[in-house]
Amino acid sequence: MIQVEGLTKYYGAHAAIRDLTFNIERGEVIGFLGLNGAGKSTTLRVLGCVLLPTAGRVHIDGFDVVRDPHEIRKKIGFLPDTPPLYNEMTVDGYLQFVAELRGVDGPSAKKRVAEVEEKTGLREVHSDVIGSLSHGYRQRVGLAQAIVHNPQLLILDEPTSGLDPVQIVEMRELIRNLRGSHTILLSSHNLPEISQTCDRLLVIQNGEIVGQGSEQELAARQGAGGAIEIEVVGPAERAPVEKAIEILKAVNGVAGARVTHEGAHSATLQVDAPTILRPQLVRALVKADIDVMRVDAVSGQLESIFLKLTQTQGQKVN
Amino acid sequence: MRATLLIARRELGSYLRTWSGYIILALALFADAVLFNVRAVGGGDKRSAEALATFFHDVSGITMIASIFISMRLLAEERQTGTITLLYSSPIRDLEIVLGKFLSALGFLAILTLATGFMPAMIMIHGKIAFGQVAAGYFGLLLLGSAALAIGTFGSALARTQVLAAVFSGVMVAFMVLAWLLALVTERPLTGVFTALALHGIHFTPFASGIVHLRDVVFYFAVSYVFLFAATRVLEARRWR
Numbered sequence: 001m002i003q004v005e006g007l008t009k010y011y012g013a014h015a016a017i018r019d020l021t022f023n024i025e026r027g028e029v030i031g032f033l034g035l036n037g038a039g040k041s042t043t044l045r046v047l048g049c050v051l052l053p054t055a056g057r058v059h060i061d062g063f064d065v066v067r068d069p070h071e072i073r074k075k076i077g078f079l080p081d082t083p084p085l086y087n088e089m090t091v092d093g094y095l096q097f098v099a100e101l102r103g104v105d106g107p108s109a110k111k112r113v114a115e116v117e118e119k120t121g122l123r124e125v126h127s128d129v130i131g132s133l134s135h136g137y138r139q140r141v142g143l144a145q146a147i148v149h150n151p152q153l154l155i156l157d158e159p160t161s162g163l164d165p166v167q168i169v170e171m172r173e174l175i176r177n178l179r180g181s182h183t184i185l186l187s188s189h190n191l192p193e194i195s196q197t198c199d200r201l202l203v204i205q206n207g208e209i210v211g212q213g214s215e216q217e218l219a220a221r222q223g224a225g226g227a228i229e230i231e232v233v234g235p236a237e238r239a240p241v242e243k244a245i246e247i248l249k250a251v252n253g254v255a256g257a258r259v260t261h262e263g264a265h266s267a268t269l270q271v272d273a274p275t276i277l278r279p280q281l282v283r284a285l286v287k288a289d290i291d292v293m294r295v296d297a298v299s300g301q302l303e304s305i306f307l308k309l310t311q312t313q314g315q316k317v318n
Numbered sequence: 319m320r321a322t323l324l325i326a327r328r329e330l331g332s333y334l335r336t337w338s339g340y341i342i343l344a345l346a347l348f349a350d351a352v353l354f355n356v357r358a359v360g361g362g363d364k365r366s367a368e369a370l371a372t373f374f375h376d377v378s379g380i381t382m383i384a385s386i387f388i389s390m391r392l393l394a395e396e397r398q399t400g401t402i403t404l405l406y407s408s409p410i411r412d413l414e415i416v417l418g419k420f421l422s423a424l425g426f427l428a429i430l431t432l433a434t435g436f437m438p439a440m441i442m443i444h445g446k447i448a449f450g451q452v453a454a455g456y457f458g459l460l461l462l463g464s465a466a467l468a469i470g471t472f473g474s475a476l477a478r479t480q481v482l483a484a485v486f487s488g489v490m491v492a493f494m495v496l497a498w499l500l501a502l503v504t505e506r507p508l509t510g511v512f513t514a515l516a517l518h519g520i521h522f523t524p525f526a527s528g529i530v531h532l533r534d535v536v537f538y539f540a541v542s543y544v545f546l547f548a549a550t551r552v553l554e555a556r557r558w559r
Contacts, residue, residue, distance in 0.1 A: 033397070048551065050406040052557045074411040084404035086328070088335045097328050101321060101408045 001026040001183050007056035008044050016042040017207040029179050031198035032187035040187040047077040048155045073176040077151035081158045083142025087131030102149040120144045136167040154184040228271045231294040241267045247288050253277050321410040325418025333426045347382040354437045366445030374455035374526035382466045386487045391471025392419040393482040412553040420471050427463045434484040449530030458525025461538035468545035
């Protein structure tokens with residue numbers, strides 16, 4: 001679907017992205033991960049045919065972004081980092097305008113508008129003026145305008161920025177429902193979110209790709225084995241906690257275990273082991289008559305990969 | 319073409335849905351009416367044709383000023399709010415964006431210009447006027463307005479904010495209006511150039527007295543074309559930056 005080769009973009013003398021090369025297959029959900037200013041937005045803007053590249057070749061569905069941007073623009077839906085909304089228009093009027101602008105003709109545009117309003121939960125505000133909507137709704141209108149013409153390729157730049165936790169979950173759900181029918185590119189610096197939504201990650205730092213692959217692949221390559229957090233109940237005395245550690249260390253595949261927090265009625269243990277070992281660990285503890293209150297795959301896994309990738313890059317520069 | 323009309327329709331709707339459109343409309347009509355009372359029909363007896371010519375002359379000045387304020391938002395506002403990305407990422411050409419914006423402004427200016435129609439009507443009640451002169455005068459106003467709006471569209475494409483856009487366009491329009499002053503102080507070949515370049519001077523005056531010269535019509539079309547072309551180029555160039 002997308003072939004990018006040596007993509008470079010300069011703003012004046014400053015290189016926003018340098019020599020990016022990657023391929024994206026049809027139907028994939030790809031996450032662009034990077035700190036602010038890493039070059040995510042610039043990359044997405046080039047793919048969205050908003051900006052032209054300084055050097056390199058980008059082909060989308062067989063068309064070149066420099067020579068045939070018009071053909072590509074028919075196939076994409078783009079949500080920039082700030083949703084491009086006309087505040088004085090109503091949600092209906094705006095989506096109708098965008099649909100017709102992207103080549104859907106009048107009557108079928110009306111149908112499409114109603115469909116995407118249903119899909120993105122905008123039904124109850126469909127006749128409201130956009131300027132009066134809350135941030136969460138505005139972001140939804142932004143998503144709705146990107147999918148109103150049913151594009152093959154959906155480019156979402158920070159779709160969850162500025163949303164509260166409930167809205168983030170809703171937005172993630174919306175995006176997840178879109179997979180299958182579209183190829184989706186999204187960017188974020190919100191690590192857990194991107195790992196839950198995407199098939200594959202591209203980690204960008206200082207305008208260069210410093211890692212790509214699924215979360216597991218990235219983890220394996222960086223040697224980050226993963227970690228599990230277990231909270232156990234025990235009598236107030238210390239013995240069961242130490243016993244628990246011994247039991248956990250004895251399980252095959254565990255690299256280490258330690259107490260991270262110890263209260264009067266419970267203790268939290270951190271186990272260095274692949275997260276798929278969770279059932280075995282629980283079984284071992286229960287067998288030894290130790291009650292388990294909580295088991296978590298530590299969400300910091302991706303963070304640690306991300307930090308490792310970006311830090312090594314930083315050292316290279318220095 | 320379809321996209322041009324779509325953009326023009328949306329933009330015209332936005333003029334009529336926001337305060338700024340009505341403020342420009344009200345201020346321009348107020349200024350027109352004051353000048354009409356003081357200069358065109360006030361100040362001693364005169365013939366209807368003269369009063370009408372004065373009226374068109376005064377309105378033409380207001381039209382140019384209004385054009386700057388009507389056009390300042392066209393592209394600068396889209397850039398300010400980020401909505402330009404929507405147009406940039408849609409399957410439309412940059413020329414269609416510029417033309418659509420320009421047409422909406424021209425439509426709004428037409429509303430403003432035609433709203434002054436009651437003033438010639440008042441002259442008609444008290445005197446005798448030729449419809450030809452009225453038609454020629456309004457035709458001239460729209461041509462002059464179109465040229466000023468094209469300059470304004472170009473200024474709006476250049477500027478990052480609406481205020482800057484108004485300043486850029488204001489300077490460009492002022493320069494082109496005052497070009498005849500340069501003609502007074504320059505030598506022979508340049509004199510002709512500056513006289514011909516003047517946005518108002520020799521090109522508008524005939525319209526006010528009911529005379530339509532093809533060369534004036536061509537002049538206003540040419541100015542509009544050049545500045546809209548330049549605005550399109552500015553939009554295209556912005557994609558490289």
